[in-house]
Amino acid sequence: MMRTATVLAGALALVGCGSSEEAQAPAAKPIQGEKLTVARTTVPQSKPLAAEIATRDQAEAMVRIPGTLVDLRVNEGDWVKRGERIGRVVDNRIGHETGALAAQVAAATAQAEAARAELERIQYLYDRGVYAKARLDQAQAAARAAAAQVRAAQQQQSASASVAGQGVILAPATGRVLRADVPQGSVVSPGMSVATVTAGPPLLRLDVPQALADQVKPGARVTIHDASELDGRQGTIVQLYPAVQGGRVRADAEVPGLNADLVGRRVSVTLDVGTRDGIVVPRKFVSTRFGTDYVTVIDKDGKATSVPVQTAPVAGSATVEILSGVSAGDVIVAESAGR
Structure with missing residues (x-):
């Protein structure tokens, strides 16, 4: 009986000692630092x-007549003004046509002079009663026809000369030449672009x-x-x-x-x-270790857990979007917070 009492006294002493140690154990250190409750917000979407x-x-500086590009005065990067001459196209056929029309003008002019001289002679004789009125009218009509032929030939010559003048290539706008890659001596056709100018x-x-x-x-x-x-x-x-x-x-x-x-x-x-809807947090709440992003999440019991997350930068701000790992309502703490 004495032995049993001694064992019970020792057991009670051990239990009392354990309770004293539990009472003296330090409490868990509270988590300090900036905290943030995660919430969904509007995230700008970019591509x-x-x-x-x-x-x-x-x-486009385009060719107006067919022929040969005999002159191109600009290169890529040059600055030009609207209406400035930058090139010239020559068509030898037009020159020959103009020469032939000049000969036609000379022939028509000669015929007109002859018709006028004939009209003056008939008018002289008509005034003296030699010719009838019908003969005079005939001579007048012939003189008018000859004069009309002269004017027609002159108009054709002017038209041919103006076509030759269309061989001049002018800058269509004021700006910088972006392209001028047609070499001199090239055969060109109407509507072909020889230079491109910014506008x-x-x-x-x-x-x-x-x-x-x-x-x-x-x-x-x-x-x-x-x-x-x-x-x-x-x-x-x-x-x-x-x-x-x-x-x-x-x-x-x-x-x-x-x-x-x-x-x-x-x-x-x-x-x-x-x-679109998403979760955006300041960059300071995310830490990166060995190429993986983490956030520190505080659970309901106050325990801090490091959770891996997938993030994406938000253009034009110091925030990141969390694509996975946390959800709305979670509480996270900044990386510098003590635990």
Whole structure:
């Protein structure tokens, strides 16, 4: 009996000791730092596209007569003014035609002079009663016909000379020459372009996939992404062309600071195409370890857990969109928070 009492006393002593140690265990350290309750919000949606720096219009310097391009005074990159002579086309056949018409004018002039002389002789004799009135009328008609033939020949000669003058090629607009690749000595035909000149202010021309055409509206934001001084510049869509070519719709955007010297340059852009629901948080709530993004989530019991997430940058802000890993209502804490 004495032995049993001793065992019970030892057991009670051990239980009392354990309770004392539990009571003296330190409480869990509260999580400190900036917290954020995740919520869904409106996220701007953008699409990457390719664009080209162009001008509102491009004027073509075209040939008006067939012949040989004997002179082209401009090269790519040159600045020209509207109406400036930039080339000349010669058609030797026109020169021969003009010479033949000049001979016809001379022949008609000679015939007219002979008809006038005949009219003067008949008029003299008619006044003295030698010829009848019918003979005089006949001579007058012949003189008028000869004079009309002279005028007709002169008009034909002038028309031929004016056609020869159409061989001069003039700049159709004031701007920079984009293309002038027809070599001198080439045989050209009417309507053929020998040079392309910029016309109007520079702008950004986009080829938008037809599937996105309904989502693109005038005023939509365009951002340039290029390893140059143009990187980060923003503009807005000002015109959407109502036609589909090759599965794409053309759109023009005005971007401040574009230079006509860069016409034809290709750049990468992002185009805003509306909004959608998503989860957006400041970048400081996301940490990256070994190529994987993590956020620290606090559960209902106050325990912090590092959760891997998939993120996407939000253009033009210091926030990121969380695509997966957390949901609305979760509480996250900034990376610098202590635990």
